[in-house]
Amino acid sequence: MTDLAADRTDDATLRARVAEALARSRARTTALTDAVDDDDLTRQHSPLMSPLVWDLAHIGNQEELWLLRDVGGREPVRADIDALYDAFRHARRDRPRLPLLPPAEARRYTATVREKVLDVLASVPLHGAPLRTGGFAFGMILQHEQQHAETMLATHQLRPGAPVLAAPPPPPSAGMLGTEVCVPGGPFEMGADAEPWALDNERPAHTVDVPTFFLDAHPVTNGQYAAFVDDGGYDTARWWSPEGWAHRREADLRAPMHWRRDGAGWAYRRFGHDGPVDPAAPVVHVCFHEAAAYAAWAGRRLPTEAEWEKAARHDPATGRSRRYPWGDDPPTRAHANLGQRHLAPAPVGAYPAGASPAGVHQLIGDVWEWTSTTFAGYPGFAAFPYREYSEVFFGPRYRVLRGGSFGTDALACRGTFRNWDLPIRRQIFSGFRCARDPRPGEVR
Template identity: 75%
Template sequence: MTTGLRERAAAELARTRERSIGLTDAVDDDDLVRQHSRLMSPLVWDLAHVGNQEELWLVRDVGGREPVRADIDQLYDAFKHARADRPELPLLGPAEARAYVRRVRDQVLDLLDTVELEGRPLVEQGFAFGMIIQHEQQHDETMLATHQLRQGDPVLVAPPPPRSRQPVSGEAFIPGGAFEMGTSLEAWALDNERPAHTVHVPPFFIDRAPVTNAQYQAFADAGGYADQRWWSASGWAHRQAAGLTGPGHWHGDGTYTRFGRREPIVSDEPVVHVSWHEASAYAAWAGKRLPTEAEWEKAARHDPAAGRSRRFPWGDEDPAPEHANLGQRHLSPAPVGAYPAGASPYGVHQLIGDVWEWTSSPFGGYPGFAAFPYREYSEVFFGDEYRVLRGGSFGTDAAACRGTFRNWDYPVRRQIFSGFRCARDPRPEELSR
């Protein structure tokens, strides 16, 4: 690892930890140990868990050092204990968890200066450090989602997102043809993003912007939640069982609650906290469908002029504040049209940040997939049970968001910062123009 790469890893570790501390220091100890939803862990579990993963991979594996706390490995193994059961475990208390993650981090910074980072894939180009940074940022977004579910006075503050800078509406036409999906070059890309491979996508139309609150309200006002025609069998069964009548945190009177503040719904913000079933029902009502994962990525990454795939819709440079709403800089999606500098060559806006976008695709490995460095990151989730989300949200950090990054969840989930945009097949007359 070059000096520059070591410095980058140290800076990203510090920046990420600052976010974790902010999310946990924002509440008192009673809130840290409380389970705010059975879908989520207590915040104190997430804090110690990121420290435990850092210890396992960086201190013990990369550094070859003795364990800091081998006695707690079982408590913080996400596959051994369901989230609903974690409050009953003998977890580290807030003070003990904070002391633990500091001890681990001190060892990591010590070994970062001297450890050999050549000779095996885990350490090439600092991959193990990048993996741990992304893991912690993913848990930071999970903790942010927990904050959205907690009851009580608001504790998080951030400036509002920028206003819309230009009108964005309608659809973009994406011509049929091959493009390169995934990556084999991104140093810190995770196993499910690899390898790069050629995919042929038939022509399609895709919304130039995510579906907004106003558009989704029109679906609800038209009786969309009461009309079985728009729902799949499993979606309709879930809608009935869960009593769904609108997106999560909507009150049905033109207001919603966001991080403890009840406020009027902003009509031109992307709708958030909708499940895959709800997104699919809206798309059917609108005479459209959800995009496939390949369609989404082609719309986001393919540069038809250059004939290649970019890292991001706007190009290959890392996200800057003018490109996308990322990193918890704001506590809501930005209005449609707020980031014209982030548009793709096809004129599709806000593909990165704001809201995770549901696709129609189940989660699976690409041709040539190889689990690395452990099956439990991706491979054990492959199958029709999960649907892929792309693009990141306002709560996703740039370190854990790329044009190739893949998220996944159950179709019923909506505690995540999930939204969507629609796609459709061209009509014959639209191809003959």
């Protein structure tokens, strides 16, 4: 095969991959928005979240801006609505009062944009300009749609009323796990250079020397967290930072979001269904302050972002950094709980094939994991293609989360992917695991 023929084959493969991912992402968006009636679509179920109909049209508007107008050079479909769906112009709490597209019109708009985008995909070269090379702009928009799908899933969790979503339960645990794993110190490559759809905050790859540390073999479970609650963890200021304790008191936090007492135990309302809290599943819907307080109570701490990524990516046998804990192959159903296949975290030990070489489990999927690190750019960071994706959030206000949740699609989850949020947020599918430093003489 000539180089030109090989290039054409690779180009066709990339276009087919993008087309499949566009269809799959849109099917998820459609399922999340068609599951409720128009009243639910336009209602705001929490001031922390947009009405679902805003997310729907915003997805189409971002696709129009970047793929249709920028990459494709096509005429606008609806330039008149750009300001309505600019996330930086309107806070979520204010969006219900905007003159948003009604549900039927929002659906027609996103369908029209998608039809034109598929024509762009079939015709534009996927090389040359940075946005086109490797299909980057398509990958960016695909990840954007899947991120909003997870946001819409979180809105469904906050929505009152009868259940409208269904999924099979996650697999059971495959067996008992150890409590913690020692990750030897030394340098590793953090971040991404070769990942074609890695976003700007994941770049560039750089060497980080991480001292030896111990990391929980699995996320903190509901059973473990319930022990903290029952031991008076929410009533004891010494486990909390001053900022965390002030927030605990102001917000009257007493347990993870959606937990309620059920006799001597705990119950949980998940997507309209009530049931007992599974003690073997990772705790979810806790904020950074709650995670840090638990860690202090347990005599441990939250891992740094670099520690988390080293545990998730470093292969001690080869010294290289993998894409995922299990290797470079994309996640399968055997590796991780991703993509809304299930509507809950799986019990710890449910995905032995997804463990890292050191024996750390469920680093990918189930729950986003809080780290102790504030959000900042890596050395040599360059904003691309716009500052508002990452750079405007850099600083001490935001904490980094890693690993993805049961609601995260594999497109928007890899060993280098970085999420961030305010430390008080817990409507997201957030959990954590703990780390600790070696004790004197424990490691040679």
